[in-house]
Structures are given as structure tokens and as C-alpha cells.
Amino acid sequence: MTDNSQSGRLALICGAGALPALLARAAGAPLICAVDGYEVEGLTPDIQFRLERLVPFLDRLHDEGVTRVAFAGGIRRPRLDPALFDPATAQLVPKILPAIQQGDDALLRAILALYEDAGFTVLGAHDIAPDLVPDAGVLGRSAPTAADERDAARAAEIVAALGAVDVGQGAVVAQGLCLAVESLPGTDAMLDFVAATGVALRPDPKGARGVLYKAPKPGQERRMDLPALGPETVRRAAAAGLAGIAWEAGGVLLLGREAVEAEAEAAGLFLWAREP
Structure with a gap:
């Protein structure tokens, strides 16, 4: 298997706060992806998406040549709208809903697993900017x-x-x-x-x-x-x-x-x- 941890295009999945801009500067020119409803401090998003349409978003990342992703900034626990699910993402609901009802770490592990299952290498903020x-x-x-x-x-x-x-x-x-x-x-x-x-x-x-x-x-x-x-x-x-x-x-x-x-x-x- 190819190790993508140090190569390939990076996408930042951004929420609120100062961290996205700090990581964007450290990473060079990552693809800036904003969760719908969040203004990314100091950055202009290239893509905005909702969790209910996660699979089309992951497909878009592949189309953009992304092999690595990192999560940056605070994100509130999502309130999902059943009417917005596309058919492919709807199939992931059995994995998502139980995690939403657990603690933050359990939810984040479930989300991380979805990205890894889609073929992306997930980096931590400390991997990109160890000086932080x-x-x-x-x-x-x-x-x-x-x-x-x-x-x-x-x-x-x-x-x-x-x-x-x-x-x-x-x-x-x-x-x-x-x-x-x-x-x-x-x-x-x-x-x-x-x-x-x-x-x-x-x-x-x-x-x-x-x-x-x-x-x-x-x-x-x-x-x-x-x-x-x-x-x-x-x-x-x-x-x-x-x-x-x-x-x-x-x-x-x-x-x-x-x-x-x-x-x-x-x-x-x-x-x-x-x-x-």
C-alpha cells in the first residue's frame, strides 16, 4: 500500500476558531473545506459541505486529487436532516447515528473511520504544525x-x-x-x-x-x-x-x-x- 502520509494533496476539514488558518499556513496550499454553517476564520473555503451529503463530498476530494485530510477547528455535534441525505450517504447512517449519541471521542473516531474507509490518510494538527x-x-x-x-x-x-x-x-x-x-x-x-x-x-x-x-x-x-x-x-x-x-x-x-x-x-x- 502506498504511504500517503507525506505526499499528495491535503484537504483541511475546517470548523470554528484560529486553528484552520494556522494549519493552512503551515501546510502551504491545502484545499479548504468548510462544514456548512461555519465561517472559517481568516480563510476562504474552496468547498462547503454537509454531513448528510458526505459521500459526494468524499468523491469531490478524490476528483481534486486529495489523498490526505486533517481536521481543524471546533464543530458542534451535528443535527442531521433526513431530507438532505443522498442515497449513498444514507447507507452510512447505521454507522453515524450510534456515534452521535456517544461521547465526542467515539463520534470523532466514527467520522475518522469513514474518511479512512474512503482511502484517505488522516493527519493530526501536530503532524502538520508540530510547533503548536x-x-x-x-x-x-x-x-x-x-x-x-x-x-x-x-x-x-x-x-x-x-x-x-x-x-x-x-x-x-x-x-x-x-x-x-x-x-x-x-x-x-x-x-x-x-x-x-x-x-x-x-x-x-x-x-x-x-x-x-x-x-x-x-x-x-x-x-x-x-x-x-x-x-x-x-x-x-x-x-x-x-x-x-x-x-x-x-x-x-x-x-x-x-x-x-x-x-x-x-x-x-x-x-x-x-x-x-
């Missing part, structure tokens, strides 16, 4: 205290437990207490909740302020839906009164590293890529 995944260590001037390190370790345990049941990729811990966990609404909603309630939940107002921790789910398919951190994450973490952000080294995308570090420096937050 920082190595272990502290970024910037601020460093976690011993109390922050304990909170990060506790948060890592919680995120691993959440991920084992395919729920979330993040948690906030302060003074050993879990203030919030990430679920379907996402990281921003979790941090907004902590901003509204976190001060009252901390036993010692003068104690450790808390840590946001992000990591992939145990056994997660890392070619899709790697956790990501960007400048907005830092701003919301600062608004929530946290001491810093930690994440699993090698398992989280840092989107706009210079801007992230500048925001953290201005807010006095530490940034720590933690060894798993």
Missing part, C-alpha cells in the same frame, strides 16, 4: 508554586477520570478542591462559572488561587480534537482569578504562542507544560 505542541517546561517568567503543582496534579487525576468516560478535557482545582470540570459547553463556559462562583468556593481566601488543567482523554484519538489553549483562554483564566494554566506536555495545542505568553505575562499567570 510545546515541549515540557514553564513558558514565560511566572512559575507554579508547590501549592500550584499539587493543584495541577489533582486536576490531572480528575481530567483522566473524566476522559475515561469520554466527557471532558479540562478541570479547575484550587487548594485541592475541584471548582469545575469541562463538559459539553466547553472550556470558556467552565472558566466563566469559576469566575462567577470560585472565590466563594475556596476555603482560604489567601491560599492558592487555582489552576486550569487541560489534557487529552486517556486513549483518545489524537488526530482529532486535541485540547487547545489560546489567548482567550488566558483572559478567562485571569478573570476567574486563577494562578495559572497547566497542561499535558505533548498533548495540547497552543494557538498563538506569542499572544498567549503576552496575555499570561500581563495577567501574572504561569504557563506550564507538565510531564504526564
Whole structure:
């Protein structure tokens, strides 16, 4: 079998956020494919498609000479319209519907399998732009205290437990207490909740302020839906009164590293890529 992982035309399957543009720059001139209903930030789509017409879309990719695909950006769980299915895609419904009713990783694995079954090599964002995944260590001037390190370790345990049941990729811990966990609404909603309630939940107002921790789910398919951190994450973490952000080294995308570090420096937050 021919190895297409490093050759052939690349298509980016794009959703919301900054990642599609970052990968497009790193990849050169990929085919930009947008899921219907999403405006791709900073890019003009070459193709727009709906999941209900997936097979004609895959055929179009073959016609365009595409051999490799990568998924970039956030996409909401789809609401399928039965009236829009073409006959070929309708035959895939028994594979799609059960996955939609499961967790995100199960759904994404099912979608990935459809592309692989169609003959495409699926790449991860880290394959295209490895610089987006920082190595272990502290970024910037601020460093976690011993109390922050304990909170990060506790948060890592919680995120691993959440991920084992395919729920979330993040948690906030302060003074050993879990203030919030990430679920379907996402990281921003979790941090907004902590901003509204976190001060009252901390036993010692003068104690450790808390840590946001992000990591992939145990056994997660890392070619899709790697956790990501960007400048907005830092701003919301600062608004929530946290001491810093930690994440699993090698398992989280840092989107706009210079801007992230500048925001953290201005807010006095530490940034720590933690060894798993």
C-alpha cells in the first residue's frame, strides 16, 4: 500500500476558531473545506459541505486529487436532516447515528473511520504544525508554586477520570478542591462559572488561587480534537482569578504562542507544560 502520509494533496476539514488558518499556513496550499454553517476564520473555503451529503463530498476530494485530510477547528455535534441525505450517504447512517449519541471521542473516531474507509490518510494538527505542541517546561517568567503543582496534579487525576468516560478535557482545582470540570459547553463556559462562583468556593481566601488543567482523554484519538489553549483562554483564566494554566506536555495545542505568553505575562499567570 502506498504511504500517503507525506505526499499528495491535503484537504483541511475546517470548523470554528484560529486553528484552520494556522494549519493552512503551515501546510502551504491545502484545499479548504468548510462544514456548512461555519465561517472559517481568516480563510476562504474552496468547498462547503454537509454531513448528510458526505459521500459526494468524499468523491469531490478524490476528483481534486486529495489523498490526505486533517481536521481543524471546533464543530458542534451535528443535527442531521433526513431530507438532505443522498442515497449513498444514507447507507452510512447505521454507522453515524450510534456515534452521535456517544461521547465526542467515539463520534470523532466514527467520522475518522469513514474518511479512512474512503482511502484517505488522516493527519493530526501536530503532524502538520508540530510547533503548536510545546515541549515540557514553564513558558514565560511566572512559575507554579508547590501549592500550584499539587493543584495541577489533582486536576490531572480528575481530567483522566473524566476522559475515561469520554466527557471532558479540562478541570479547575484550587487548594485541592475541584471548582469545575469541562463538559459539553466547553472550556470558556467552565472558566466563566469559576469566575462567577470560585472565590466563594475556596476555603482560604489567601491560599492558592487555582489552576486550569487541560489534557487529552486517556486513549483518545489524537488526530482529532486535541485540547487547545489560546489567548482567550488566558483572559478567562485571569478573570476567574486563577494562578495559572497547566497542561499535558505533548498533548495540547497552543494557538498563538506569542499572544498567549503576552496575555499570561500581563495577567501574572504561569504557563506550564507538565510531564504526564
